[in-house]
Amino acid sequence: MQVPAPFEYRRATSVEEAIDLLGELGSSARVVAGGHSLLPMMKLRLATPERLVDINDLHGELGYVRVDPGEVRIGALTRHRELLESDDLAAVHPVFRDAERVIADPVVRNRGTIGGSLCQADPAEDLSAVCTAVDAACVIRGAGGTREVPMAEFYRGPFETAVGDGELLVEVRVPRRPRGSSAYEKVERRAGDWAVAASAAALWLDDDGRIADVRVGLSAVGPSTTAVEGIAEALRGREPSEEAYAQAGAIAAERCNPVADLRGSVEYKRHLADELTRRALRRAVARCRREG
Amino acid sequence: MTTLGTRPLDSFVDNDQKPVGYGRMLRKEDPRFVRGLGHYCDDIQLPGMLHMAILRSPFAHARIVSVDTSRALAHPKVKAVVTGADLAEKGLAWMPTLSNDVQAVLATDKVRFQGQEVAVVVAEDRYSARDALELIDVRYDPLPPVVDARHALDPDAPVIRDDLEGKADNHCFDWETGDAAATQAVFDRAEVVVSQDIVYPRVHPAPMETCGCVADYDRVSGKLTLWTTSQAPHAHRTLYALVAGLPEHKIRVVSPDIGGGFGNKVPIYPGYVCAIVASLVLHKPVKWMEDRSENLISTGFARDYLMRGEIAATRDGKILAVRTNVLADHGAFNGTAAPVKYPAGFFGVFTGSYDLEAAYCHMTAVYTNKAPGGVAYACSFRITEAVYLVERMVDVLARELDMDPAELRLRNLIRPDQFPYTTKTGWVYDSGEYERALRLSMETAGYAELRKEQAERRARGELMGIGLSFFTEAVGAGPRKDMDILGLGMADGCELTVHPTGKAVVRLSVQTQGQGHETTFAQIVAEELGIPPADIEVVHGDTDQTPFGLGTYGSRSTPVSGAAAAMVARKVRDKARIIASGMLEVSVADLEWEKGAFGVKGDPTRSVTIQDVAMRSYGAGDLPEGVEGGLQAEVCYNPENLTYPFGAYICVVDVDPGTGAVKVRKFVAIDDCGTRINEMIIEGQVHGGLTDGVGMALMEMIAFDEDGNCLSASLMDYLIPTALEVPDWRTGHTVTPSPHHPIGAKGIGESATVGSPPAVVNAIVDALAPFGIRHADMPLTPSRVWDAMQGHPRPPV
Numbered sequence A: 001m002q003v004p005a006p007f008e009y010r011r012a013t014s015v016e017e018a019i020d021l022l023g024e025l026g027s028s029a030r031v032v033a034g035g036h037s038l039l040p041m042m043k044l045r046l047a048t049p050e051r052l053v054d055i056n057d058l059h060g061e062l063g064y065v066r067v068d069p070g071e072v073r074i075g076a077l078t079r080h081r082e083l084l085e086s087d088d089l090a091a092v093h094p095v096f097r098d099a100e101r102v103i104a105d106p107v108v109r110n111r112g113t114i115g116g117s118l119c120q121a122d123p124a125e126d127l128s129a130v131c132t133a134v135d136a137a138c139v140i141r142g143a144g145g146t147r148e149v150p151m152a153e154f155y156r157g158p159f160e161t162a163v164g165d166g167e168l169l170v171e172v173r174v175p176r177r178p179r180g181s182s183a184y185e186k187v188e189r190r191a192g193d194w195a196v197a198a199s200a201a202a203l204w205l206d207d208d209g210r211i212a213d214v215r216v217g218l219s220a221v222g223p224s225t226t227a228v229e230g231i232a233e234a235l236r237g238r239e240p241s242e243e244a245y246a247q248a249g250a251i252a253a254e255r256c257n258p259v260a261d262l263r264g265s266v267e268y269k270r271h272l273a274d275e276l277t278r279r280a281l282r283r284a285v286a287r288c289r290r291e292g
Numbered sequence B: 001m002t003t004l005g006t007r008p009l010d011s012f013v014d015n016d017q018k019p020v021g022y023g024r025m026l027r028k029e030d031p032r033f034v035r036g037l038g039h040y041c042d043d044i045q046l047p048g049m050l051h052m053a054i055l056r057s058p059f060a061h062a063r064i065v066s067v068d069t070s071r072a073l074a075h076p077k078v079k080a081v082v083t084g085a086d087l088a089e090k091g092l093a094w095m096p097t098l099s100n101d102v103q104a105v106l107a108t109d110k111v112r113f114q115g116q117e118v119a120v121v122v123a124e125d126r127y128s129a130r131d132a133l134e135l136i137d138v139r140y141d142p143l144p145p146v147v148d149a150r151h152a153l154d155p156d157a158p159v160i161r162d163d164l165e166g167k168a169d170n171h172c173f174d175w176e177t178g179d180a181a182a183t184q185a186v187f188d189r190a191e192v193v194v195s196q197d198i199v200y201p202r203v204h205p206a207p208m209e210t211c212g213c214v215a216d217y218d219r220v221s222g223k224l225t226l227w228t229t230s231q232a233p234h235a236h237r238t239l240y241a242l243v244a245g246l247p248e249h250k251i252r253v254v255s256p257d258i259g260g261g262f263g264n265k266v267p268i269y270p271g272y273v274c275a276i277v278a279s280l281v282l283h284k285p286v287k288w289m290e291d292r293s294e295n296l297i298s299t300g301f302a303r304d305y306l307m308r309g310e311i312a313a314t315r316d317g318k319i320l321a322v323r324t325n326v327l328a329d330h331g332a333f334n335g336t337a338a339p340v341k342y343p344a345g346f347f348g349v350f351t352g353s354y355d356l357e358a359a360y361c362h363m364t365a366v367y368t369n370k371a372p373g374g375v376a377y378a379c380s381f382r383i384t385e386a387v388y389l390v391e392r393m394v395d396v397l398a399r400e401l402d403m404d405p406a407e408l409r410l411r412n413l414i415r416p417d418q419f420p421y422t423t424k425t426g427w428v429y430d431s432g433e434y435e436r437a438l439r440l441s442m443e444t445a446g447y448a449e450l451r452k453e454q455a456e457r458r459a460r461g462e463l464m465g466i467g468l469s470f471f472t473e474a475v476g477a478g479p480r481k482d483m484d485i486l487g488l489g490m491a492d493g494c495e496l497t498v499h500p501t502g503k504a505v506v507r508l509s510v511q512t513q514g515q516g517h518e519t520t521f522a523q524i525v526a527e528e529l530g531i532p533p534a535d536i537e538v539v540h541g542d543t544d545q546t547p548f549g550l551g552t553y554g555s556r557s558t559p560v561s562g563a564a565a566a567m568v569a570r571k572v573r574d575k576a577r578i579i580a581s582g583m584l585e586v587s588v589a590d591l592e593w594e595k596g597a598f599g600v601k602g603d604p605t606r607s608v609t610i611q612d613v614a615m616r617s618y619g620a621g622d623l624p625e626g627v628e629g630g631l632q633a634e635v636c637y638n639p640e641n642l643t644y645p646f647g648a649y650i651c652v653v654d655v656d657p658g659t660g661a662v663k664v665r666k667f668v669a670i671d672d673c674g675t676r677i678n679e680m681i682i683e684g685q686v687h688g689g690l691t692d693g694v695g696m697a698l699m700e701m702i703a704f705d706e707d708g709n710c711l712s713a714s715l716m717d718y719l720i721p722t723a724l725e726v727p728d729w730r731t732g733h734t735v736t737p738s739p740h741h742p743i744g745a746k747g748i749g750e751s752a753t754v755g756s757p758p759a760v761v762n763a764i765v766d767a768l769a770p771f772g773i774r775h776a777d778m779p780l781t782p783s784r785v786w787d788a789m790q791g792h793p794r795p796p797v
């Protein structure tokens, strides 16, 4: 058994208390949500926080999926499993369910949270690509108040986010726009493994069935997840077609920045960025059309 | 009132048919395992027990400049810190390996692989021991490492084993088998010759339970008790006696429940030795349990063979000869566990299941800056490598000849009338009906239809592959005249006692790690004596309770100890017969044995059960002349030959043309392990081995970077397959008993691990035929398959 270094353990009973407990120790305090990223790092002694602030008692307050007419709001402590099982969410943003089906395994999904996934800022995290594609924003609360940070500004580098010391991610907000759909495509070496590469695509059609907007987020092919630039510009106003998907795929392959590792070579990961982006767009369009 | 909690566990075994002997029955051990009531090393808690943790080298190759333990010793909960220098004072810094090499217990001069043991801390609890590791200051002077075995013998390669007197290179050993000249002659005249470089990468057993022990030296009795994760408790006890100079009768080695071994728990690891030393010094029980990363980076690995295969044949598909040249990477110390005369294990069976004119293998083994080991992981003493080589080569040849691989195999299999068959490398295959098994696998899979479907799919641009493998295993090591491990003959004892009320206790020298010995051995005795398996207690794993023997690995338990169990039961039966003749007042010749009872020939009303005889054997009154009281016996079984299980496997895969991802769609496994004792246990062994094989073919590899850092130090990096990667296994069997084995049984433990990797790889290579691919090395991850599709399949190392 791997054992972590000594630490102090505190259980927060409210968001305010959590923020206080975090603020007291600055960078040497860490929140623990599902613990499925943080605890392995502590056991490997890659993370050695002095204090852990457990927010699992706040599930009533921070665990929810609310699909409102204009936006979807997801509490930071919503578990993977709750995202997977939410029919309301799947109806408006099917990319979440696609991704949740291939994130880890049921044991991990029962505990791991969307907040932890985004805050872990692992470049291979699936929900980061998903949230990027659907243009989400993160609601961060600290002693000084609440601010909203779009995904484009959330990541500051691998394993670094806009959440400062003494702050908590409390909610993820996803806008709803008409005539859109989304899809997720991932290649993994084994069920439950992190992505070799993955592509999340969200796409909106105009009244004539042409592409009004597209957003693509890629997982595991760069230092952190950001929307692939240039795809919307290239595809806007065009009929959805294999040529259009191919062009989007080519842009994704060109703009990504993978490194070689045991999961795959650079050429292969670029190829996947292309192939999976095409597949995700194809599926997103099919879904759009099915919904009329 | 009986509640769930108070009912004996055995009563939950709900066997529809409870065979008195061979047959399908649920495992006697499962009620405790499935309810989490197994008792493993880490469950052992003793009063005053201390905990040990190991400081390991961060470098693959470095000189140790200094070790300062003062800060660790100052930790309030630390009881002792032991370094290589401390052990050197006691003459214990080095220990022999199972291959007559030596291995550092704790490094003194240099570290030779990343993860090597440098110092240990013993503390009041596991956390403090681990914390104090960070307080030890070791200064290293890094040296260039040897990571790629291909460069180990370069003239300018750094010398790893400068501890060995006069050692000036990284050469470990050379070995050959077969006839080089005769093979060359066949190659010279052959119409078709193909060759192929094939890598069997380094893989790891990764048992669910990692290695560990509790050492408890009792200074009053002078006795050391070692609970340990050992597949071979008796061999370990003798080695501790020989190495550490402890008197053997004052050592008790106990293997409690073992959570998987696969060869990983055959060697003696430095952690065990250090825990023993700590207990001897501190007079306290000391527990050491390695963590997952330690298990992956430092314990016995398997494979790491870089092979060049060559095969010679006639144009019409008669295979004439196989030749191979192997570069074997043995890591920093040669820790291979194999019979002494077999430094390459049983790799000599690389001639496979085919009738050849000649064969030859030359092997060079080298040291590298990687963890030692080399035999572990259900490899059947390197038969995994041998079968992979020949079964890949046969497929390569089939491609060259443009012949169906099933057809090519059918033309070359050894025929039934050729058994016993002596191979060109000197192995005497005991029995086989190869063609029957291959045809059954083809029928079961629907081979002809599959080929038709494949043609249709290919026309649509889909990538479907069908792979075959036919393997012959060689298990049950082994005959004492040829086989020993460090001078200990590979024979196994067995003791059987039938108590007065007819309940029996059978004591084995082998040690289960999940194979179901408590059931199988009870069934073997039941078959011979007619006592129900539920009435037979199987005792194993404790050297104070069991006769000497070499333990469980290489699928040897049933071939060796299974024979011993049958023979000891027959010995008891022979004695029972004499007692029965006295009870029935007839001569022995007038008795007939009907499972469980002796009856008088021709008089169905007169018989006594084995239970009656048992009571009589301990009861009042005289026994027949010359018969001692009691009903027990012991034997030591020395196998006459190995047994040779075989099988025919067919795998069907689909490859995603866009991503290279492989889906194993279908798998048919026909196994022949001779007499079948418990179908359910055999199927379980096969299912596990097939899953193993899919894992190795698709995802498993212990990888290193160029500095010798191990890149597979967690189960996030070292992948093992899950239920989602494997299809519904279609298993089947033929039965060709072993002619020389007392019950005709062959081993089954490793058949599927040996036979399945080539079937999976052959299927994938077959799927990639449209790309002109003839070979691609494991592990065939999506990326590596895609590389092959682009025309550049790469070796994994």
Ligand SMILES: Cc1cc2nc3c(=O)[nH]c(=O)nc-3n(C[C@H](O)[C@H](O)[C@H](O)COP(=O)(O)OP(=O)(O)OC[C@H]3O[C@@H](n4cnc5c(N)ncnc54)[C@H](O)[C@@H]3O)c2cc1C
Pocket: A030, A031, A032, A033, A034, A035, A036, A037, A038, A039, A076, A077, A102, A103, A104, A105, A108, A111, A112, A113, A114, A115, A116, A117, A118, A119, A120, A124, A125, A126, A127, A163, A167, A168, A169, A170, A192, A193, A194, A195
């Ligand atoms: C075996 C296994 C397989 C996995 N496979 C995948 C996979 O395929 N794909 C994938 O995407 N993920 C995978 N994961 C990761 C999994 O999704 C984790 O649950 C997730 O990464 C982290 O969520 P968590 O709630 O467990 O976070 P924790 O481990 O509790 O926290 C992670 C980090 O986020 C911080 N944090 C958590 N919540 C907040 C908050 N509200 N505000 C501020 N900071 C916060 C913590 O301080 C910590 O630094 C896997 C994990 C495991 C163990």
